[in-house]
Amino acid sequence: MKKELKLMKGNEAIGEAAIRAGADAYFGYPITPQSEILEYLMAEKPHERTGMVVLQAESEVAAINMVYGGAACGRKIITSSSSPGISLKQEGLSYIAGSELPCLVVNVVRGGPGLGTIQPSQSDYFQACKGGGHGDYRLIVLAPSSVQEMYDFVKLGFDLAFKYRNPAMILTDGALGQMMEKVWLEEQQPRMNEFPEWATTGKKPGKERTVVTSLDLDSAMQEKFNQKLQEKYRELEAKEVRYEAIDCDDAEYLLVAYGTSSRICQKSVQLAREKGIKLGLLRPITLYPFPKKEIGEMCGRLKGILSVEMSAGQMVEDVRLSVDGKVKVDHFGRMGGIIPSAEEIVNALEQKIIGG
């Protein structure tokens, strides 16, 4: 396939990827550090390139409900925001999951809680992976660690969202959103011209009407629907786990980290090995479904695991559940928008895991 190489910001890569993946619409609201996505899309005039709709909404609440309306029409819809804005989108996401609709949401995470900081953080893991809004539902969560993956995961996110009729999220952070790297761009994919049977495109004569709703006042029916959702999540957990294992074959110790943290951890692995510590890195690419089985299988030959996150320790809970007490697990992280150094991580490994 013909490809094109460009130097881009992570946020710009998301915008370009949305156009090239054949997205039908983007609805968003400005917030640092992801406003370049909306700016890039407006400057690119996708309505001329592909007919894609781009609209600046009056709020994140309106934006996610525009996503809901568009998704129910069977279209490929994307929105993006950063932590405080993603909090506002949670109600809409619950409705979208409860109506079994596909869509793609990008969270370029900044430090919290509250207005927090505009610097990068990974403190929205719980919100992204454990539900976020009300009710028993899950998002498919992808964690890129390069600008190339920011680009690639837009198409992957749409594909998974449509395959499972479930909202997908790219969980990234301000560092990846703002950094520039080279990106290989795919050829333009055409927008869909046929729509799924569940889409509201107008009642076809002689056919049943289409109703999109998440309401069922009959508890027995509502429970049945919830069971169906849970079956879908079990299928996701069985089939869609993605991760990268770096220097894990002979590893005695393991770092688990995603996104920006995983990039720093690659350097930490190198530094530790120079010191004679057999260290590996497991980078979850899907945070939900989490590579639980893979970490569980690996832990038998490990002496300890350090989960590294730019948070107070959120993913570490999933790491602990994966090893089920078989090996020592601890957390190291920085908060408030601070990115840890490779040396800090090795020191933490030595103190908390090796020496601890």
Next chain:
Amino acid sequence: MSQQTENNDIVKEENLVFKKTNVLLDKVMHYCPGCGHGTAHRLIAEVIEEMDIQSECIGITPVGCSVLMYNYLDIDMQEAAHGRAPALATAIKRLQPEKFVFTYQGDGDLAAIGTAETIHAANRGENFTIFFINNGIYGMTGGQMAPTTLPNMKSSTSPYGRDVKMMGNPLKMTELVAQLPGSYYVTRQAVHTPAAVRKAKKAIRKAIENQKLEKGLSLVEIVSNCNSGWKMTPLQSNKWMEENMFPFYELGDLKVDGGMAK
């Protein structure tokens, strides 16, 4: 019993002067007897049939008494989160501009929690239709004070009457929408008498037909009763509505073909 037999005898094809529209499904509505929602639903359904646009319509239901409207109309429908119907409609109409898109919202949905979505959709000049049922109360949740509850009017959360000093003033959203450059047709109607029904139906048809012009938002407010919430008989509630609601929410056109009516 003999009366019924006689009635059945006269229901012959040549004697029929009225037939229920096919766009309304044969389902028992959950609305309280005497409520205006059923009439408003029927008028919208009749207009859809008369315009022959059943296959081109997408309706959006609110959260409130009319949340289950999708059970009654035989068209494609989506159910929105509370107050967000205009955001859904914005996306649906922009993605399928050839379709007829409408929202159907109550006063709590449109004029309280959905104020921002309503005002901004109108101000952007979104080319869909809003049907706004204003009965001055939250009916579904058991008769609480709404943004449109009249001064001194009793509700379960203003049990001694709405004290405007403490609880604020009723909001005239229709007047607000009419002021915005993006609205094209704004009118206030009722459905409590045959004459009002005929006028309301004309307004509903105009508000849907306007979408072909691509000139902006059309909004039809229907001032209606909530006999259960108001704790009155249907007849009493209609009389109370005429005497109290209509002087505050004056019936008639506010904006026609993009120009202020008065």
